[in-house]
Amino acid sequence: MKFIFLRVVEVEGNDEAKLKECGIRNSTSSLSSPKQISDPVVYKLVRLEGDGRIVPATDDELMEVESLLIDDKCEMHIVADPGQTVGCISNEGSSSGIAQLESLEGLLQSRNKEADPDKLNARLEETAPSLAPSLSESHFNQSGSFGECSHSSDKLVAGGSTLSVVTSKPDFSKLKGEICLDNLSIKELHETFKATFGRETTVKDKQWLKRRISMGLTNSCDVSVTSFIIKDNKLVKKGNEEISNCMDGSYAEDLPIGNQKDLPTSLVSQLDYHQVVPEKRLENPNLDENSGSDDHQTEQRAAKRVRKPTKRYIEELSEVESKESNGRLMNLAKNPGHGLISLKSRVGLVRNVPLGGRTVVTRLDSLGGYGIQVPCVSRVRRSRPRKNFMALLKFNPSGMGMEATLAKKVLGDHSFPTDDGKESRVLKASSTPEHVHHQKFNPSGMGMEATLVKKVLGDHSFPTDDGKESRVLKASSTPKHFHHQFIGVPEKDKQFSVMSAIGLGHNTELKCINSSRDSDDNVVTVPTPKGGIRRKHHRAWTLSEVMKLVEGVSRYGAGRWSEIKRLAFASYSYRTSVDLKDKWRNLLKASFAQTPQDNGMNSRKSTGAMPIPAPILLKVRELAEMQSQVLPNLSSTKIAGSTRKNVHEKRTGFL
DNA sequence: ATTAGGG
């Protein structure tokens, strides 16, 4: 079984044929794309069939290969012979010449995770004589660089500076508050997974889970304010410089990083060639093929033929991506210099690949740090599509916010926008962010109006979709903030908003929106049977959020919630300062309740609630104690207030 | 406008 990482370059017409004729059957040769369009670099894992065909690897295989590449026990080196190029590499299109040789190649000769490294190595040198020379150091830059931050689930931490993928065993100083995913049981991993992604998973592969989790954590963290970092499956605290370095540098696959001659080389092979879209497999990427195949084990047992990733798999990837896109935007704003790079290489993932009349959407997956391209449902916001839209409603001077409110209430608090002509008209007119922006400054006293409405309706039924928005109403937003919101929102959302607005008045549209909302996972509308029609949206705290919170408290001190909100949770539109406070309260409670002696409570406590990893709880307690004891030498005035509080908390916690 | 604390 041979696997190859293809470097997917450009999509053109009949690549398949070209590929074959380029001699792909020679498993040890690599091809260089005639047309080299080096951004964004996409790698795709394929399986090399006996007859020379290239078949997209299934995700199972992907996992396998991943573990091969990553597993500590499997240190497979390919001796690099820098400075040499390989004859069999067709370099015709590689404008950059030797130094820029774009193809790096290697083989994976085993499908067994426990493969003996030495044997593997040996086999490689037998079977792949031209392999070693083909590994010029210039490639290693690349192979190293596409293991970006999320890859730190293994070794790669400092982006461009640490390129070792397979070897090097960092000596981890046992830092406080670290999370060692390795020590978690499957069940715990599942819980952590849920905490991280807010969703259950049935996958039972430890490695996969760990990688997913660490990836999710890393990606969802706002690096600029978070000092946690995943390292070798451990969550450790890091200096901020390293983090930003990681985020910024690691994506820069196009940046020359300098020679890495002496670095061990990973068993990654790249093969420049035009993207070959797997025949039938990707044709309908956004439909689940069969709903029962979610079970990971079943999948692995099933024939490993051409199988597209499962729906769940795809969604998870999409989710990670959408999550991280927010943070990345933020990052971009903060570090314009580097941001561009990361944006380029990581955001521009989705590509439309026209093929035989169909359009196939693919994306780069950062699985395990290796870019793998998988088909992807363009995540058309299954959830709460109209965050902006509601904002529009509320800030429209015409007072239609009220109308929408009423309508919504009447319709059972589920129906969305009314078919109010005025509404759609206005919205159509304001289809661009600029317009919207402008409109909300209309001095019509809208905020007051809305507030009144809310009061009238019982102070609970206001249709705000999102806690923040409603608060904004009360507290009259700041212009800057809103502007930022619109900028920060992915294009998709904008469009969706506009579309929704335009679609108003059509029952079909309405239905559509409603269903998409009801089926949504996080907007929980709870129509209280008795008294009123209130609804509640409980957004489960994800692990990364908790981490951020802890981080924020450690930085700014407990009690300075608005600060923490602003600085650490800027990208989370929900989560008000009050939320943070509440959460912290809970955390304190949990930390003090649990820590004393790992009571039976802990194990039995597998309620639906998110299990906060012990390390974090420890950290919480530490902070609580610290901040309650240590006199604030730093900024004297403000911390004093929080000190008092923490003393109190601590006491209650212990007694 | 924010924060603490109760429900």
Added chain:
DNA sequence: CCCTAAT
């Protein structure tokens, strides 16, 4: 989470 009182 929501609300209110107190700063």
